[in-house]
Amino acid sequence: EAGVAQSPRYKIIEKRQSVAFWCNPISGHATLYWYQQILGQGPKLLIQFQNNGVVDDSQLPKDRFSAERLKGVDSTLKIQPAKLEDSAVYLCASSSSPGDEQYFGPGTRLTVT
């Protein structure tokens, strides 16, 4: 069984630029999560999808972050414009349903200069 795929693995951009991350969850997993992991901290949930609907985006900075999961499979997370404090690892995870074991991708390490 293929795991959660994410791309790119690394990205360096200048502040005020835009960036997008892609996630392909495990086949059949209806629930998809995006987390932000700042160096030295645990992952923080940004947004949770159930199929193509948003379950919770209360911690997503909506003035600059957006996410979509149009067909209930792949998802993209976008930052526009980026700030220095957005430097972090962005993790995608999926589960068959809310509360089931979450499987994490390798993450995208974003550096904003």
Next chain:
Amino acid sequence: AQSVTQLDSQVPVFEEAPVELRCNYSSSVSVYLFWYVQYPNQGLQLLLKYLSGSTLVKGINGFEAEFNKSQTSFHLRKPSVHISDTAEYFCAVSEPGSARQLTFGSGTQLTVLP
């Protein structure tokens, strides 16, 4: 609101020695508890979880954890560590409900020394 405190940010230990990584949580309701491991440049992998039943939970790679409701703790233990156990360990809590989201602690870096 739930929160998780991992009391040690770094734990160095010699190979074949025992180790305990401490985790305390706060919540007003019954919770589910998890330990994840993160190896360098990789995503998180579930080590073990407590949902209900026996308070002693066994996980992968020889790790175990004990749920203590009165002390609101879920400490992770291994009787004899290996160099390959060097990684970051995260404790997480989830409250029952439709979303059942995870709240993570800040992590403990376990370094096993030869």
